[in-house]
Amino acid sequence: MSFAIRPFHPGDIPALYRICLHTADSGKDATYFFDDPDLVGHIYAAPYVIFEPELCFILTKAEQPLGYILGTKSSPVFSAWCEREWFPVLRQRYPLHSKTGSALQQRLVELMHLGHQIHPDFDAYPAHLHIDILPKGQGGGNGRKLMRKFLLKLGELHVTAVHLQVGKSNPGAIKFYQHLGFHEIKNDEKSVAFGMHLSN
Numbered sequence: 626m627s628f629a630i631r632p633f634h635p636g637d638i639p640a641l642y643r644i645c646l647h648t649a650d651s652g653k654d655a656t657y658f659f660d661d662p663d664l665v666g667h668i669y670a671a672p673y674v675i676f677e678p679e680l681c682f683i684l685t686k687a688e689q690p691l692g693y694i695l696g697t698k699s700s701p702v703f704s705a706w707c708e709r710e711w712f713p714v715l716r717q718r719y720p721l722h723s724k725t726g727s728a729l730q731q732r733l734v735e736l737m738h739l740g741h742q743i744h745p746d747f748d749a750y751p752a753h754l755h756i757d758i759l760p761k762g763q764g765g766g767n768g769r770k771l772m773r774k775f776l777l778k779l780g781e782l783h784v785t786a787v788h789l790q791v792g793k794s795n796p797g798a799i800k801f802y803q804h805l806g807f808h809e810i811k812n813d814e815k816s817v818a819f820g821m822h823l824s825n
């Protein structure tokens with residue numbers, strides 16, 4: 626059975642949470658860092674598909690989800706929606722300074738309370754994305770195909786440019802983005818931000 630890519634279906638949400646967790650340690654399984662397996666997906670997966678389901682594509686094999694690409698066409702609009710609709714309940718569920726769990730878990734709780742801080746360097750790149758594929762789906766061109774689908778959809782929506790951020794502890798992903806033609810927008814101690822202008 627070969628790989629396929631299809632639009633997101635609401636029944637994919639549990640798989641998105643799982644894939645997000647299993648790739649959250651710089652592309653590798655982060656299960657052991659979290660007391661609560663849902664925390665990562667609350668930040669990096671679920672809000673996107675609830676707010677903009679048309680911007681999520683699912684990689685499957687034998688109908689089973691193995692990867693996804695998702696994102697937003699407008700980071701400021703998405704951020705405002707998260708502040709209004711998504712984060713308030715979660716901030717109560719995951720209080721700041723609870724001092725439980727790993728440093729990574731505490732960092733994500735801090736991020737949840739901070740909300741999406743949009744750096745002015747990204748103003749010219751309104752959309753942003755996340756892409757994650759489990760090991761069995763990696764390395765055979767699936768990442769490139771998911772990215773093509775996502776960028777075509779952004780084009781249909783008349784989006785002018787997109788950005789993403791990747792940790793320096795994930796050199797494979799950095800090479801992938803460079804290879805696909807993304808250019809560097811910002812480079813700091815721990816992460817690189819890449820961008821791409823879209824010709825509409």
Ligand SMILES: CC(C)(COP(=O)(O)OP(=O)(O)OC[C@H]1O[C@@H](n2cnc3c(N)ncnc32)[C@H](O)[C@@H]1OP(=O)(O)O)[C@@H](O)C(=O)NCCC(=O)NCCS
Nearest residue numbers: 648652757758763764765766767768769791797798800801
């Ligand atoms: C990063 C990721 C999305 C790439 O997807 P993939 O399916 O493995 O990559 P593909 O097979 O589609 O590769 C596309 C191209 O990039 C190149 N590429 C991919 N990874 C590369 C690497 N580590 N080094 C050099 N080139 C690489 C491939 O050679 C390929 O080139 P070609 O199309 O010209 O032959 C995927 O590996 C993944 O999800 N990893 C775990 C989660 C993760 O790190 N997500 C990113 C978080 S920012």
